[in-house]
Structures are given as C-alpha cells and as structure tokens.
Amino acid sequence: MLELLLRPAMENDWISFDVPSLIQNFWSATFDGLTFGAIYGLVALGYTLVYGVLNLINFAHSEVFITGCYAVVLVLSSLGFGPSAPTMSVGLIILSLILALVAAMIVSAIVAYLLERVAYRPLRRRNAPRLVFLITAIGASFTIQYTIYLVRGANPEPAITMFRTSPIFDVFGTLITDQQILIVVAAVITMIATDQFIRRSRTGRGIRAVAQDPDTATLMGVNRDRIIVITFVVGGIVAGVGALFYVMLVPSGVQYSGGFVLGVKAFAAAVLGGIGNVRGALLGGLLLGVIGNYGQILLGNSQWTDVVAFVILVLVLLVKPTGILGTSLGRSKA
Amino acid sequence: MSMVDGPKVSAGAESARLGADASSVRTTAKGTRTQRLRDRWNDLTRPQQWLWLIVVVVLAYLLPVLNIPILTTAPGNDWPLACFSMASFALIAVGLNIVVGYAGLLDLGYVAFFAVGSYTSAMLTSPDSPFLHIPYLWTIPVAMAVAMFFGVVLGIPTLRLRGDYLAIVTLGFGEIVRILATIIPAMKGQVGFQNVGRPPGVAADGIPIFANSNGTPWYWLTLTVILIVLLLVGNLERSRVGRAWVAIREDEDAAEIMGVPTFKYKVWAFAIGAAVGGLSGSLFAGQVGFVNNQKFDVQSSILFLAAVVLGGAGNKVGAVLGGALVAYIPLRFTAIADYKYLIFGIALVVIMIFRSKGLLPARQRLLAYGHQAYRRIVGKSDPLSQPPGALPPSVDPGAAVTR
Numbered sequence: 001m002l003e004l005l006l007r008p009a010m011e012n013d014w015i016s017f018d019v020p021s022l023i024q025n026f027w028s029a030t031f032d033g034l035t036f037g038a039i040y041g042l043v044a045l046g047y048t049l050v051y052g053v054l055n056l057i058n059f060a061h062s063e064v065f066i067t068g069c070y071a072v073v074l075v076l077s078s079l080g081f082g083p084s085a086p087t088m089s090v091g092l093i094i095l096s097l098i099l100a101l102v103a104a105m106i107v108s109a110i111v112a113y114l115l116e117r118v119a120y121r122p123l124r125r126r127n128a129p130r131l132v133f134l135i136t137a138i139g140a141s142f143t144i145q146y147t148i149y150l151v152r153g154a155n156p157e158p159a160i161t162m163f164r165t166s167p168i169f170d171v172f173g174t175l176i177t178d179q180q181i182l183i184v185v186a187a188v189i190t191m192i193a194t195d196q197f198i199r200r201s202r203t204g205r206g207i208r209a210v211a212q213d214p215d216t217a218t219l220m221g222v223n224r225d226r227i228i229v230i231t232f233v234v235g236g237i238v239a240g241v242g243a244l245f246y247v248m249l250v251p252s253g254v255q256y257s258g259g260f261v262l263g264v265k266a267f268a269a270a271v272l273g274g275i276g277n278v279r280g281a282l283l284g285g286l287l288l289g290v291i292g293n294y295g296q297i298l299l300g301n302s303q304w305t306d307v308v309a310f311v312i313l314v315l316v317l318l319v320k321p322t323g324i325l326g327t328s329l330g331r332s333k334a
Numbered sequence: 335m336s337m338v339d340g341p342k343v344s345a346g347a348e349s350a351r352l353g354a355d356a357s358s359v360r361t362t363a364k365g366t367r368t369q370r371l372r373d374r375w376n377d378l379t380r381p382q383q384w385l386w387l388i389v390v391v392v393l394a395y396l397l398p399v400l401n402i403p404i405l406t407t408a409p410g411n412d413w414p415l416a417c418f419s420m421a422s423f424a425l426i427a428v429g430l431n432i433v434v435g436y437a438g439l440l441d442l443g444y445v446a447f448f449a450v451g452s453y454t455s456a457m458l459t460s461p462d463s464p465f466l467h468i469p470y471l472w473t474i475p476v477a478m479a480v481a482m483f484f485g486v487v488l489g490i491p492t493l494r495l496r497g498d499y500l501a502i503v504t505l506g507f508g509e510i511v512r513i514l515a516t517i518i519p520a521m522k523g524q525v526g527f528q529n530v531g532r533p534p535g536v537a538a539d540g541i542p543i544f545a546n547s548n549g550t551p552w553y554w555l556t557l558t559v560i561l562i563v564l565l566l567v568g569n570l571e572r573s574r575v576g577r578a579w580v581a582i583r584e585d586e587d588a589a590e591i592m593g594v595p596t597f598k599y600k601v602w603a604f605a606i607g608a609a610v611g612g613l614s615g616s617l618f619a620g621q622v623g624f625v626n627n628q629k630f631d632v633q634s635s636i637l638f639l640a641a642v643v644l645g646g647a648g649n650k651v652g653a654v655l656g657g658a659l660v661a662y663i664p665l666r667f668t669a670i671a672d673y674k675y676l677i678f679g680i681a682l683v684v685i686m687i688f689r690s691k692g693l694l695p696a697r698q699r700l701l702a703y704g705h706q707a708y709r710r711i712v713g714k715s716d717p718l719s720q721p722p723g724a725l726p727p728s729v730d731p732g733a734a735v736t737r
Contacts, residue, residue: 057498059636119683128690131440135643138636139682146676264505264632271502303513310506317499318491 022298027174029293035180035249037289038187041282042242043266044273045194046112046235052211052276053231055130059137060115062263063144064236068108068243069254070148073157075100076247083252085164093163097244105240112236115140116229124228141260148256159252183245190241191282194234198278207231211276265306268313274323283324288312394557398550405666414549416665420658421556422618427641427657428563428650429610434639435648435696436576437603438583439493440501443508444638447608449630450484450511451477451615453521456625459531462522470531474616481612482605489604493597508635515627526626530619546623556617560654563610567650570606579603583648640682646692655693 022029043065050058079096080086086093119140123133167175198204206227209217218224246262247254265288273284288309295308316324375383398414406413426448433441454477457463459470468476492503515521533555535543544551570576578599581589590596619625637660645656663678685693 051498055498057501119687122687123690126687126690128686129647131434131643131647132686132690134440135640136683136686138640139679139686142675142679143683144679146673146679150672150676260632264509268502268506271499275498301517303517306506307510307513307517310503310510313506314492314503317495317503321495321499 018298018300021300022294025297026294027172029297030290031171031174031176031180033290033293034286035183035289036293037269037286038184038282039242039246039249039285040262040266040269040288041285042187042190042238042245043262044270044281044285045191045238045278047267048270048273048275048277048281049207049231049235051270053207053228054120054133056120056133057137057267058115058232058235059134059263060119060141060144061112061235061239062259062266063141064108064112064115065239065243065246065263065266066254066256066259067111067144067148068104068236068240069247069258070152070157071104071107071240072100072244072247073160073254075103076160076162077158081160081162083159083161085161097162101241101244104243105237108240108243109233109236111144112232112239113229115144116232121225121228145256145259152256154256156253156255156258160247161251162248179248183249186241186245188282190238191278194238195278197234203227203230265309268309271323272313272316274325277323277325280323280325287324391561395554398553411665411668412547412549414553415547416549416662418549418553418556418621419665420661421553421560422614422621423638423641423661424654424657425556425560425563425614425617426611426638427645427653427660428560428567429607429614430638431642431645431647431650431653432567432570432579432610433603433607434642435646435650435653436571436579436583437600438579439600439603440498441504441604441607442501442632442635442639443504443506443511444607444611445630445632445635446488446504446508446511447481447485447611448615448618448634448638449515450481450608451612452619452625452630453515453527453615454480454612455616455619456527456530457521460527460529460625462527462529464520469534470620471533473531474613477612477616478609479612481615482609485605485608486601488608489601493600493604505632505635508630508632512627512630515630522626524626524628526624526628528624530623530625532620532623544620546621549621552617552621556614559613559617563613564650564654571650575599575602580648644682644685644692646694646696648696649692649694652692652694652696659693 043061046061046064047058050056050061076096079099080088081096088096119136120133123136163179165177165179168178168181169176198207206217206222207230209220209222210224210227210231214224217227266285269284269288270281271284272288273280273282291312292305292309296302296305298304299308320326375386378386398417401413426444429447430441430444433439433444455470455473457465458468458473458476488504488507492500492507495503516523532542532544532546537543541548544555571579578589578594578596581592581594582596582599586596638657641656641660642653643656644659645654646652663681664675667673667677689695
C-alpha cells in the first residue's frame with residue numbers, strides 16, 4: 001500500500017546533487033552570493049534594529065526598501081539613465097549615483113518615519129498586544145504596496161543600467177567585477193558606520209538603553225518615542241543604501257510587490273545572524289546569500305535557493321536558538 | 335464546610351461583580367454596544383441561547399439563497415461562490431485560531447497545511463495523478479490526517495523555539511511547501527491537477543449537485559463542517575487541553591513550572607490546527623476542481639492571520655467573523671477593484687488601532703466551569719444542582735483564566 005502510494009513520487013528523480021558543478025563554480029557562487037548577501041544584510045539591518053528596540057517584526061520594512069528602489073529608478077531615469085549603459089562622463093555618473101543614493105535614503109527614511117508615527121505609535125499608546133502590531137504592519141505593508149501600484153501601475157519599471165561593469169581581477173580563476181567590489185565594500189562600510197553610531201554616539205547609547213529596558217531608560221531621561229523614531233529612520237536610511245545597490249545588481253523588474261520576498265529573506269538573514277544584533281545582520285545576510293547560491297548550483301534549479309536558505313535557518317536555530325551571534329542590541333558592549 | 339466556604343464564594347462573586355462593573359465603565363467610551371450585547375447574551379439561559387443560535391444558523395444556511403441586495407457581491411462575483419469563499423476562509427481562521435489564538439504560537443506558514451490538504455485531495459482523485467484513487471469524500475479525512483502528520487513533523491523540531499523565531503520558521507515552511515510543489519515533478523507545478531473529485535450526487539438534469547460553478551451546496555457542506563468543528567473546538571477549549579493552551583499563551587514558563595507539559599500541548603495545538611487547515615484545503619480543492627502551485631503563497635498565510643486577529647484572537651466566533659470579512663471585502667468591492675487592497679490595508683491598520691483586540695475580543699472567563707459558574711459569579715440566580723460549597727474555594731475570579 002505504502003509502496004503503491006510512494007512509487008509514483010519516487011519514479012523520476014526530483015532531487016539530484018551535482019557536486020562537480022558546485023566544485024567547478026564554487027568561487028563564482030561564493031562571490032555572487034556575497035554580493036547578494038551584502039544587500040540582504042543592509043535590509044536585514046532595518047529589521048534587526050526595530051526588533052531590538054521594540055521586539056517587533058516590522059513587516060512593512062520591505063516596503064520601506066521598495067520605495068527606496070523606486071526613488072533610485074525614478075531619479076536615475078529622469079537623469080537620462082536607461083536600459084543600456086550610460087554614455088556620460090565618469091564624474092557625472094558618480095554624481096548621479098550619489099544623487100540617487102541620497103534620494104533613496106531620504107524617501108526610505110520618510111516612509112519609515114511615517115510608518116512609525118501613523119501605524120505603530122498609536123498602538124504603543126494603547127498598550128496593544130504584540131500580535132496586533134504585526135497585523136498593523138501587514139496592513140501598512142498592503143497600504144504602501146497598493147499606493148505604489150496606483151501611482152506606478154502593475155508593470156515593472158524599465159531597467160536602469162548604472163555603469164558598464166568590468167572585471168577587475170580574478171581570484172581562483174573567477175573574475176570579480178568592480179560592481180561586486182563596490183557593493184560589498186559599501187555594504188560593509190554602511191554596517192560599520194551604523195555599528196559605530198550605535199556603540200559610540202549619544203543617540204546610539206539611547207537606542208541601546210531602550211532596547212535593554214524601555215522603562216528604566218525612560219526613568220533615566222531617555223526620550224523613548226524619539227529614540228524609536230530615530231531607530232526607524234536609521235533602518236530606513238540603510239534600506240535606502242540597500243535599494244541603490246539592489247537596483248545596481250538587478251537593474252530590471254522593480255515592481256510594487258517586489259519588496260516582499262526580499263524582505264522575508266532579509267528577515268531570515270537577521271534571525272540567522274541573531275536578531276537584534278547589528279553585526280549579526282551582515283553576517284546572516286552574507287551567509288544566506290552564499291548558502292543559497294551553493295544550494296542552487298548543487299541542486300541545479302534556482303527555485304532551490306529559498307528552500308536551502310530556510311532549511312539552513314531552521315538547522316541553525318535548532319542548534320543555537322538565538323542565531324549565530326545571538327546577543328541582543330541592548331547587551332552589546334559600548 | 336459549606337458554612338465556611340459559602341461566604342468566601344459570595345465575596346468572590348461580589349468582587350467579580352465589581353470587576354465586571356469596572357470593566358464596563360472602562361469600556362464605556364468604546365465597545366459599549368458589544369459589551370452590552372455580550373452581557374445580555376450571557377444573561378440568557380442555556381435553552382434561550384440555543385434558540386438564538388438555531389435562528390442564526392438557519393439564517394447562515396439561507397445566506398446564499400436570500401441574496402440580500404446590499405450584501406450581495408453580484409454582478410461582479412457570483413454570490414453563492416462568494417459565500418463558499420467566505421465559509422472557506424472562516425474555517426481556515428477557526429483552525430489557525432487554535433494555533434495563534436489559544437496556544438499563542440505565531441504561525442506565518444499556515445497556508446502550507448491548506449496546500450497539503452488541497453494536494454492530498456487532488457492527488458487522490460484527479461485523473462492527472464498516478465496515485466491510488468479513492469472517492470472524494472474519503473480524501474477529506476485522509477487530507478486531515480496527512481496535514482496533521484505534517485503539523486507534527488514541523489512542530490517537533492520547531493516548537494522548542496519561542497515567539498518570533500517560530501514565526502520565521504513557519505514562514506519558511508510555507509515557502510518550502512510551495513516551492514516543492516513547483517520542483518517535484520509528481521506535484522505537477524503550475525500545470526496542476528484538473529478534475530479533482532467531488533461528493534457524489536446528480537441532480538435531475540444530469541448535472542452533478544456539487545458542480546464547480548454551483549457554490550450553494552459547497553457552501554452548505556462547508557458551513558456544516560464549520561459548525562461541527564466549532565462544537566469540537568469549543569469542547570476542546572473547555573477541556574484540560576484548552577486550559578493548557580491558554581496557560582502556555584499567557585506565560586509559557588509559568589505553565590511549565592506548574593506542571594503543564596508545554597511542548598506536548600504545543601505540538602497538539604499545531605497538529606489540530608493543521609488538521610483543520612488540511613480539511614479546508616480539501617474542501618477548497620473539491621470546489622475549485624483544480625489545484626496547482628499558484629494559490630499557496632506567503633500572502634495567503636498572512637491574510638489568514640489577519641482574519642484571526644481581525645476577528646479577535648482566541649475567540650472562535652470572532653475567527654469565523656474575521657475569516658468571512660477578509661474574504662468578503664475584496665469580493666464585495668470589485669467595482670473599485672484597483673483600490674480594494676489599498677482599502678483593505680488601511681482598514682486593517684485603522685481597525686487594529688481602534689479595536690486592538692479584534693472585532694469580538696476574547697474575554698476573561700472561567701473555562702473549567704462554564705456557563706453555570708459564570709452565572710453564579712456574576713450573581714445571577716440559576717437553579718444549580720450543586721450545593722453552594724461545591725465550587726472549590728480556590729476558584730477565585732481574580733485567578734480566572736483569561737481568554
């Protein structure tokens with residue numbers, strides 16, 4: 001009976017391990033994974049910061065990110081960028097990219113700010129149960145997505161190529177492009193800057209205090225609401241940085257609903273690294289990017305990326321239930 | 335004995351009455367109407383409650399036939415089919431409410447169990463499938479069993495995680511099931527399974543009673559299933575299992591210390607919730623008659639969760655209402671199709687801000703003693719069979735289990 005049931009499922013090999021291909025493409029998979037993982041890390045930072053301070057999965061953070069992507073696309077296309085590589089001078093390109101970056105940071109930060117003020121603060125005032133925050137986040141996520149949908153329509157935005165990528169040097173026979181280096185380096189710098197901001201600045205100390213114990217922090221003179229707003233805004237700014245590099249890496253297909261899947265994976269990255277931990281966000285992002293890529297090549301289908309990523313996440317959580325780095329935002333050393 | 339205990343109980347009743355007054359004072363600003371309605375409901379005797387329930391149930395059965403002009407989704411959407419869709423969402427919400435509302439486990443991958451149920455029914459009845467074929471109605475219990483099995487398989491490794499970690503793992507599980515349906519050739523990906531079976535029976539004109547285009551019999555079937563599930567879940571809720579769930583939801587560590595085997599009951603909540611999810615998936619597959627990998631995305635899981643919280647997590651009637659509303663709103667407002675999800679999103683935010691416990695909030699109640707105990711505590715004279723001291727003195731309303 002059982003055999004009768006299972007045989008049809010087993011007849012054709014739906015899973016096969018292509019080890020030679022993985023060995024052959026190991027380094028290119030690693031570098032591609034790191035590049036993508038850096039972007040996951042930037043988006044994951046927003047989740048991790050908000051989670052550290054409020055213990056809240058900010059489901060609408062993916063929409064903060066996607067509005068940043070729209071800002072990048074709209075600014076660059078109005079500056080004359082299009083599907084083919086731009087013909088303008090290098091200085092002008094750099095200037096335009098900086099402009100797009102600033103626009104994305106501002107737009108994402110504004111969306112994050114509005115989100116906090118309109119959706120979350122009223123709930124905090126009312127001492128709502130935690131599940132309610134989640135549903136509000138989902139509602140806000142819907143609202144932002146379909147506002148974009150009404151303004152820009154259902155079709156993906158046309159592709160934007162920022163510059164012609166060229167290989168710089170090769171490592172173990174794999175060419176590394178300037179784009180990959182730029183993305184990883186910029187992501188790491190953003191992460192370090194955020195980390196230092198939280199560790200060293202006065203506001204950062206406030207963020208850590210609220211994360212550790214909101215009531216005591218309030219008694220010690222920390223303006224809790226202000227700190228929470230700042231946390232959202234910082235998350236938004238970093239998401240804006242992520243948006244620029246995301247559009248750089250994946251030039252076409254920015255779409256109103258496009259943030260969601262990336263958001264889920266970024267959140268998984270944050271959990272993998274240890275949610276509430278700034279360094280964990282980057283580590284989780286990089287790991288998730290690399291492991292997903294290995295899985296994809298090993299199993300021979302891009303669909304496997306997410307399956308492998310989530311299975312790894314589950315395995316890590318089973319061994320270490322607080323993620324790899326584990327410590328919370330509040331307990332990180334000054 | 336009873337001389338000593340008697341006054342204690344009445345003192346407890348006194349404080350409960352005061353508590354009830356205080357809570358009604360607190361809620362005068364908002365929700366007075368539901369509060370009053372609920373008080374009036376609780377003041378009714380059991381037979382009166384049953385009478386009202388029968389009226390409501392009869393009205394619910396008549397819903398697709400009556401086709402009330404204001405409520406109807408026609409001409410944009412067929413009204414009986416919309417009713418089926420509402421009933422189907424309500425059933426899902428009842429199932430998810432067990433996991434989220436009672437046991438307090440945040441499950442963002444509930445659609446996976448729905449998918450498992452749908453696929454089980456489809457693969458055991460559709461001519462496209464190489465598997466063993468059995469009559470459709472038999473696939474319903476099979477689908478429940480398979481979904482339950484998946485619930486246990488997912489639950490055992492993951493239910494040791496707390497709160498949001500569980501959320502992300504279940505979210506991942508939902509995605510994995512969807513992706514596997516795409517990758518595994520036997521599941522046929524987007525091609526899917528056509529001509530999924532249906533319950534037997536042919537009308538006079540040779541058209542099957544349970545035709546895909548005819549929502550009314552499907553609605554009635556689902557409504558019947560909902561009523562049965564509600565009765566069973568209601569009993570479960572008042573049992574040892576239900577009390578264990580509430581204890582876990584309120585404080586898992588405290589529950590563990592008090593001797594509740596939390597892990598076991600969490601797995602039970604997951605398994606029973608999964609079985610109800612599989613049940614609704616099976617009904618859905620039968621009605622639509624076609625199953626492929628397109629309907630089981632994360633967004634659906636989130637809509638299900640929204641239904642539970644919107645209705646009032648922990649309240650099974652609220653879950654039915656929330657599920658029906660979440661299905662109804664987009665179907666009703668097709669005239670403004672482009673705006674419907676925007677409206678839905680804004681509505682979710684606004685409802686959550688102003689009624690953060692859901693439309694029908696769950697409420698403190700003595701689970702163990704039920705209706706009679708409630709009436710005694712609020713001081714209503716009810717001919718009780720037990721002598722006054724029968725209620726253990728430890729039953730202090732302050733320690734009443736919340737729900």
